[in-house]
Amino acid sequence: MTLPDPLTDQHRYISNASQDVREMLDVIGVDSIDRLFETIPDDVKLTELLDIPGPWSEIESRRWFRALAAKNKSAADHVSFLGGGAYLHYQPACIDQLLLRAEFLTSYTPYQPEVSQGTLQSIFEYQTHQCLLTGLDVANASLYDGSTALCEAVLLAERVVRKRKKVVIAKSVHPQYAETVRTYVQNLGYEIVEVGWTNDGRIDTTALLEACTSDVFAVAIQSPNFFGVIEDYYAVAAIADAAGAVKIAVIAEATSLGILTPPGAHGFDIVVGEGQAWGVPTQYGGPFVGFMVVKDALKRHMPGRLVGETVDVDGRRAYVLTLATREQHIRRGKATSNICTNEALIALAANMYLSLMGKEGLREVGQQCVQKTAYLRAQLNRISSVSLPFSGPVYNEFAVRTPFPAAEILADLEHEKILGGIPLGQFYDGFENDFLVAVTELHTREHLDQFVAVLTAAIARERR
Template sequence: MRYLPLSDADRSAMLEKVGASSIDELFRDVPEGLLLDGPIKGLSLHASEMAVERDMSAMARKNMVAGDVPFFLGCGAYKHHVPATVDHIIQRGEFLTAYTPYQPEIAQGTLQVLFEFQTQVARLLGCEVANASMYDGSTAMWEAIGMARRITRRTLAIIHEGVHPHYVSVARTMAKFTGDSIADRSPQLSGDMQIDKLLAEIEANQPSCVVVQYPDILGRITDLQPIADACHANGALLVAVVTEPVALGLIKSPGEMGADIVVGEGQSIGVGLQFGGPYVGLFATREKYVRQMPGRLAGETVDAEGKRGFVLTLSTREQHIRREKATSNICTNSGLCALAWSIHMTLLGEKGLTALAQLNHARACEAAKRLSAIPGVRLVNDSFFNEFTLELPVEARPAVHAMVKKGVLGGVSLGRLYPAEPQLANGLVVAVTEVASDEDIGALEAALKEVCK
């Protein structure tokens, strides 16, 4: 909210109502070391609205905006071109202000949007059924682990080394409160994804599920079928995580290769980067597991007059049923982002998505060829879509900072993602999408040459 018209008396009354003596007390659970020790530097305590806007705008101009410089960041959040049509439609009042379709008789438009979204997600991920979206990819992955526990009645989840470390962190946090055990390890700077080792772990440990990212955090791609076969032979489920859904325009979907639950982040289709959010979680599964699927399911029906209509077919969350019967308590839907995703996907169509994926892959191949030719730089990947990992002759994190000074956002250092793993310090993950021009790739090549000297 841009303007909060509260008086001191209003604030005092609100604090008294919630039983707090001061506003500071509302933040008592935040560790003291993370709190500011005074006012924000550069801002006066009292100023006119115009002065505040001027000061904040000056601060904002210090940001390096993605559209203004060569941009090669990825690792779960990707810069793609979003057609203006997407923004035009989601700004319509009936979409922008609608929240949740509790009354189907007055929410047919919202329910139909969710139904179409589910259909597109299910087809893209290769499953029979998808829910009406989740918060983001990381929490969707955690929900899949919880779902696997309910189905298999086992508590060990094996997470492959290629899963995004932030996703793993979310799973570890949530597992503290559910009794689940998380087994994971960090990747190596190698094209070998250690699949044979993973297969042995499945047989030895009898887990509830195995979680594999596709393509993984280093951009590597593997055949999921042998992993699915090993999971099913040992009574476990295969959970596939997709952080770049554009890749599925070219590579086989996880569902086609036997994945039981496919989750992911939908941001790269229809949703801009927005300085870190909001995102939209994708969640799809097999029809036989639908009763254990978290979230909500919009379904198609007919009304009393025989006309096509839409309803909430399944709502197994605690807002709708008793808490002990709920499949999740963090499963509201990201409705507006799901709509943006669905609009963009509709504009692309199957042929358009394939063409977009081909363009991404071609641009990435060109960049990988040029960058790996720099003396001392090694391409780690044996395979990739639009994202690959380089091993630099220098530490990657300061190299990234040096490239920023040259006006290039040159990738994500593995040292940032894995600060406790020195063997990954020279790893640089580079994402190349359709927005990268020849000039952008040339600027990255020149900047990387300079910092690798």
């Protein structure tokens, strides 16, 4: 069956008559609806109606969906070493229960903020955690996710520096984050300059120095980077400073902030990242929560909502949305960003996680990640046909190389109920035999030993 044509077929749920559609198209000077969707690649567009069976009863529908859901391979019935921007950490049980409270679950970002003091307080606490963990001054109420947070950071930097058109992004920043930035800025006339890595997996500082010309407005690196390697903030900051560029640090594994020196301590101006690792389930890839923290001098250029603490007429503590005059609902097209919401519920989950874990808990999560990762790396190093491509220091993730295509090795592991990692060949040329392995506090020594044994067996099978 073909798709309905909005100009001739009346849609059951859209009240625009075809002549309304015609008139609207005429006003904007476009001859067909399809023209409005030109930017969407053809291969992801629907060309005919979905073949949906039915109509079914509730019982039949449930049965069908249950069978469909059973096809999913989940971390619950596998030992998973998947990371690459979505990490499995333990989420204390009370978080999910508290999130079910209707005043949290159903609320939107408050547009009449004063009446929602509880919501504002939770956001303020979340912001406070972000500041403490990143070593910077002002955090916003959250953004969509890590990738869009990086986009907002790049746009912010351009607003501040002005009249420069180049942004340097390390090639070891999460490739999907970089891709999102490319999408955001493709019509803004900015040039993205990529800088690669050296043998240790860290950014190539010689190449970075060359790339940092006087027309660069920002330098963005991720640490731990996409290969899990911890970058040298100090060296990068010095090079960016010499060029007068805004220094942006991206964090994809947020628990690393519990144990690593915060980017703010090295003079980074903007820290953005993905907060999912703070005990938010991987939930099929989203919703996640992006965070952004900036130096005080940049606060007026920051996108999104911001909650501040003040006192009411009686001198009692109160929370308010602040700097809202720069937001889209007031300033329209002149707003700092088109972001006009936040990920309140997921930010609340992260806030609860950070509050429950506390300083000690976060440090322990970090230590367990580092130690278990070190153990697995040491064990893998003893297998002669396995190599670790990068020698730099890591937190809880690293690349593994075998003599065989990663896809085949990982399929073998999956037969043994192990989700062994993410193939790197899909992101980088020449990495077809490499995959990314993430280890967290959830892995036991048995899991790690099992991984080594199964991998050894898989390689032996490939040999035959």
